[in-house]
C-alpha cells in the first residue's frame with residue numbers, strides 16, 4: 287500500500303520495482319567492462335561532445351555543494367560525469383561510476399531511470415528512492431530527445447538530500463534542451479555541408495563552367511570548367527573580385543545591371559586582356575531580402591560542337607553498315623568513299639527508306655571531318671517560319687529574348703546534312719547558295735559576317751528536276767549540289783540483297799528479344815515476292831512486327847507477317863514524271879491511315895511503313911491537315927500544315 291502523499295510518478299515506479307528490486311540490500315548495478323564502455327563512448331562521441339560543455343556549465347552553478355552531473359545513454363548506462371570529488375567517490379563506493387546501468391530495473395526508483403522510462407523530467411528525493419542506500423540523496427533528471435522525438439539519453443544532477451535544491455530540476459531541463467538544440471543545429475549544419483559537398487561535386491564534374499558571385503562582385507563559386515574556359519586558376523578566382531579578372535561587353539553589363547536573365551548568348555569576354563569566346567547564360571539567385579548572387583553558366587563554343595558530334599559519332603555510321611553486295615550497292619559504297627575523300631557538296635538521292643541518312647552519316651564518318659560535328663537540318667520537320675532563324679541563328683539585343691547559334695556554326699569543322707532538301711523554302715535555298723559561294727553566314731539581327739567551314743550533304747527523294755522546272759527549287763543550287771550525286775537503288779531493284787538485309791535485321795531483333803530468330807521457307811518466299819515500296823525501312827518494320835507476333839516462337843511463319851502487297855507497279859522511282867498518278871495513290875493511302883489511326887502520325891507512319899519525317903513531308907506536300915481526324919482536334923507540335 288502506497289502512502290497517499292507519494293507523487294503518482296513515484297508510486298508507479300515503486301509498483302514496477304516491487305517485483306524485481308530488493309530495497310534493503312546494498313546496490314549491485316551491472317557495469318560495462320572498460321572495453322565495452324570505451325566502444326560505447328566512441329559510439330556516443332558526438333552526443334557526448336555536445337553534452338560535456340552543458341554538464342560543465344551546470345556544475346559551475348552547483349560546485350562545492352557536494353554534487354555531480356551525470357549523462358547516460360537512452361538505456362541508462364552512465365557515459366560521463368563531472369562533480370565534486372567527494373560526491374564522485376561516494377557514488378563510486380555505491381558501485382555507481384561511468385559504465386554503470388542506472389536503469390530503474392537495477393537501482394530501483396531513481397531520477398535517471400524514471401526520466402528515461404516516463405520520457406519526462408523528474409526529481410526523486412530522499413525516501414522517494416525505492417532502495418534504502420539512496421535515501422540520503424536527491425536526484426533530478428531530464429530526458430534528451432532528437433529532432434524526431436527519439437530518446438537519446440538523460441541528463442541528471444545528484445546531491446545529498448540536505449543540499450538538494452528545487453532549482454536542480456529546472457537546471458537539468460534547461461541543460462537537456464540546450465543539448466537538443468545544439469545537436470539539431472549540428473545536424474542541420476552537417477546536412478547542409480553534405481548537400482553543399484554534393485552540389486560542389488556535381489558542379490565540379492559538369493562540363494559547363496559555373497561561376498557565381500555575390501552582390502559585391504566577390505566570386506563565391508567557380509568550378510574547374512569555368513577556370514579552364516577563363517584560363518584563370520580556380521584558387522585565384524575563388525574569393526576574388528570578378529572585375530579583377532573578367533570584363534563583360536556593355537550589353538552583358540546592361541543585362542546584369544537590369545537583372546535580365548540571358549541564355550546561351552554568344553559573348554566575347556576580356557579575361558586579363560585576352561579575348562575568350564563562349565556562350566553565356568545568366569541567372570539571378572534571389573533571397574528574401576532581394577538579390578543574393580549571380581550565377582553564370584559558360585559554355586565554350588567548341589564543346590557545344592563536340593556535344594553535337596557525340597550525339598552522332600557512333601560506329602554505326604561506318605559504311606560497312608550499308609548492307610548489300612549487289613553491284614548497285616557496291617557502286618554506292620565506292621562512290622561514297624570517293625565522296626568522303628572529296629571536299630565539295632554531295633547530293634544523295636533515292637526513294638524513302640533506301641538509306642540516304644545512313645549514307646550521309648557514313649560519308650561524314652569516313653571523311654577527314656569525322657572528328658567534327660555532323661549536324662542534321664531536317665527540312666521537312668522545321669515549320670517554314672522557323673527555317674531561317676534555325677538555319678542562320680538569331681542575334682538579339684539585351685531584353686529582346688534569347689540569341690542562338692546557327693546550324694552552320696554548330697556544324698563548323700564538320701558536316702551539315704540537309705535532309706529532304708527539296709522542302710527548303712526558296713529564301714533558305716538562297717542562304718545555302720550564298721554560303722556555298724562565300725563561306726560566310728550572318729545571324730538574323732546581326733550584320734557581323736561569321737566565317738564557317740562546313741561541308742554540305744543533301745538528300746532528296748523528290749523529283750528535283752521537276753521542282754526546278756516548276757520554279758520551286760533554285761536551278762543554280764540544284765547544279766551546285768548535284769556535282770557529286772549518289773543514287774541509292776530501291777530494294778526491289780536489288781532483291782539479291784534482301785537475304786543479307788533480313789539476316790542483319792533478324793540478328794538485331796534476336797539480340798533485342800533475347801532469343802534466336804529465323805524465317806520459314808514460305809515466309810522468305812512471301813518477302814521475296816514483295817515489291818518493298820517502303821524499301822529497307824519497310825523491311826525493318828515488317829520483320830519487327832512479325833518477330834514480335836512470333837515471339838516466343840523462334841521461327842517467323844507467314845501468319846506472323848502483316849498484309850503485304852505483291853504488286854510490281856511500285857517499281858517506278860519517285861522522281862519520274864508520272865508523279866500525279868502515284869501521288870493520288872499515296873494521298874488515298876495517307877487519308878485511309880489518318881482515318882484508321884485518328885490522325886496519330888507515329889501510328890500512321892508505322893502502318894504505311896514510312897518514317898515520321900517522310901510522312902510529314904508527304905502531308906505537307908499534299909496539304910493534308912490531320913486536325914479533323916483527331917478526336918480532340920489537337921494539332922501535333924513541331925510542324926505546321
Ligand SMILES: Nc1ncnc2c1ncn2[C@@H]1O[C@H](COP(=O)(O)OP(=O)(O)OP(=O)(O)O)[C@@H](O)[C@H]1O
Nearest residue numbers: 607608609638639640641642643644822823897900
Ligand atoms: N543498305 C542498308 N543496309 C542496312 N540498313 C539500311 C540500308 N538502307 C537503309 N537501311 C535502314 O533503313 C532505315 C531507313 O534508312 P534511312 O533513314 O537512311 O532512309 P532514307 O532514305 O534517308 O529515308 P527518308 O527519305 O524517308 O528519310 C534505317 O533504319 C536504315 O538503317
